[in-house]
Amino acid sequence: MNRAGIIDTHAHLDDKKFRQDIQNVLKRAAEAGVTRIITMGNDFTASRHACILAEQHPEIYAAVGIHPHEAKEVVPRTLEGLRILAGNSSKVLAWGEIGLDYHYDFSPRDCQQDVFRKQLEIAAELELPVVIHDRDAHEDVLSILKDFTGLKAVIIHCFSGDLAIAEECLNRGYYLGIGGTLTYPKNNKLRNVVKYVSLKHLLLETDCPYLAPQPWRGKRNEPAFMTAVLEEIARLKEMPEEEIAKATTANAQKAFWGE
Numbered sequence: 114m115n116r117a118g119i120i121d122t123h124a125h126l127d128d129k130k131f132r133q134d135i136q137n138v139l140k141r142a143a144e145a146g147v148t149r150i151i152t153m154g155n156d157f158t159a160s161r162h163a164c165i166l167a168e169q170h171p172e173i174y175a176a177v178g179i180h181p182h183e184a185k186e187v188v189p190r191t192l193e194g195l196r197i198l199a200g201n202s203s204k205v206l207a208w209g210e211i212g213l214d215y216h217y218d219f220s221p222r223d224c225q226q227d228v229f230r231k232q233l234e235i236a237a238e239l240e241l242p243v244v245i246h247d248r249d250a251h252e253d254v255l256s257i258l259k260d261f262t263g264l265k266a267v268i269i270h271c272f273s274g275d276l277a278i279a280e281e282c283l284n285r286g287y288y289l290g291i292g293g294t295l296t297y298p299k300n301n302k303l304r305n306v307v308k309y310v311s312l313k314h315l316l317l318e319t320d321c322p323y324l325a326p327q328p329w330r331g332k333r334n335e336p337a338f339m340t341a342v343l344e345e346i347a348r349l350k351e352m353p354e355e356e357i358a359k360a361t362t363a364n365a366q367k368a369f370w371g372e
């Protein structure tokens with residue numbers, strides 16, 4: 114299909130599931146029109162790996178950060194190391210993924226909050242956009258973010274709130290990352306959000322290798338599969354895919370590149 118290049122704003126290409134065939138994964142992404150991929154950091158090792166991938170492949174960009182699952186492992190040196198990584202490469206576009214996960218609670222909540230705040234401080238200082246992971250923690254995520262007014266851009270990835278929360282995010286100028294969960298039969302809540310919120314705030318993502326869209330559900334997700342998300346947004350908004358592609362790409366340019 115001939116369409117404007119689309120951007121996968123949230124991937125985990127450092128995952129070992131991609132170790133064997135990253136070249137083929139990138140080739141299929143290009144064939145599907147995915148021209149840029151932003152790969153996340155979950156911990157220090159993943160962040161460093163993300164930076165290496167970004168240096169090796171022109172279409173890959175990186176974010177560095179500590180996922181709430183890993184918050185309990187953080188020592189001051191960890192964050193200093195990430196700050197250095199971020200400063201070393203022009204391909205580090207954002208700080209992420211960071212936030213709160215009250216679904217799994219792999220780290221104690223006060224520790225998650227502390228590490229979240231510390232990373233928001235650094236991101237504000239470095240003027241980097243932040244990529245937020247919010248699982249069953251909408252209230253605390255939004256209240257902590259409220260304390261940080263100087264953030265370059267805020268992306269709530271794999272958005273899982275309802276329409277009221279989406280509207281609060283939009284009022285604050287945040288972006289909502291939309292991925293494979295939009296295609297899951299039971300997810301009317303997200304379809305309702307996508308249908309009614311302004312296209313100006315939506316970003317495409319995969320969160321690969323996780324959360325493959327419905328046709329591939331349960332399998333390894335990859336950037337090429339993002340076309341299923343694009344198709345579903347187009348269907349919900351009753352607009353041509355080309356328009357959705359153009360708009361979400363422009364949003365990603367603005368959010369991550371400040372253009």
Ligand SMILES: [Zn+2]
Nearest residue numbers: 210246270271
């Ligand atoms: Zn996440």
Ligand SMILES: [Zn+2]
Nearest residue numbers: 123153210320
């Ligand atoms: Zn993720």
